Amino acid sequence: MSVSVISEITFRLSRHHRSSSRARAVLHAVLGDWGAGQELVETAELVLSELVTNALRVPAPSDRQVGIRIAHSVLGGLLRLEVSDAGDGCPEIQRPAAEDTHGRGLQIVDALTHNWGVSPRPGGIGKTVWADLKAPELVPVPRTREAAAVTVTKGQSVRVGEQWRAVRSVVTERYATGGLAVVLGLDEGPPLRVPAATALAVRGWGEAREVER
Structure with missing residues (x-):
């Protein structure tokens, strides 16, 4: 099925x-x-x-x-x-x-x-x-949405300030305390490094990826 x-x-x-x-x-x-x-x-x-x-x-x-x-x-x-x-x-x-x-x-x-x-x-x-x-209460994610950084994938776009930037790469790192950080490589500007649970404005569906290499 x-x-x-x-x-x-x-x-x-x-x-x-x-x-x-x-x-x-x-x-x-x-x-x-x-x-x-x-x-x-x-x-x-x-x-x-x-x-x-x-x-x-x-x-x-x-x-x-x-x-x-x-x-x-x-x-x-x-x-x-x-x-x-x-x-x-x-x-x-x-x-x-x-x-x-x-x-x-x-x-x-x-x-x-x-x-x-x-x-x-x-x-x-x-x-x-x-x-x-x-899980009947779960609903499709809107086209533009607030998403935890850990869910962002290559191919999506995130809002940085007033601009939308395409995500070219995603790497997950560990803080010394054991928490997760997400580093997003963008099409323009420096990488964006934030805690995994940080809410970001996201567009698109992107690709599946691996975390905690």
Whole structure:
């Protein structure tokens, strides 16, 4: 069954214990930009955190990153969260004993989502674990809009002062404190470096990109 995507963002995170919190921060910014309510934001953050945590526990080379995709589709009003890793095997719901401290991640995902599953990783080894949440309140993004800097992609335009500048490149960096900064290379003038959650005026749809190289 085909799904018509109206908004999406893709990025990658290193295999680091802080990657779950970074993924939640990006998701929070994206859903805020898309007009999500607090209940959906909290549920989506919990689901994504569990998926990323599971991906980080999978045995894989340390230089292999974890891929993440956040998409909102017209069909059924669904928010899809995808996490890809280079590990083998297929995750299954576990039934841990009461005293066990691990093994409940997919139980949580199964309880909170409309549907979830596992697919082969496109164009590479490993797999993609995906989860759909019902999100009828999300609406298409207007042509000119306020967007979190982390959602801006190459090919879009941003307003700098009173001028619109085309985005030629996007690089995500980390502050010493662990937060994310976005550096936008523009068609004119110096690069624009701002915190990831900074609201910018944006036009156009741009291209999917990677974050946290």
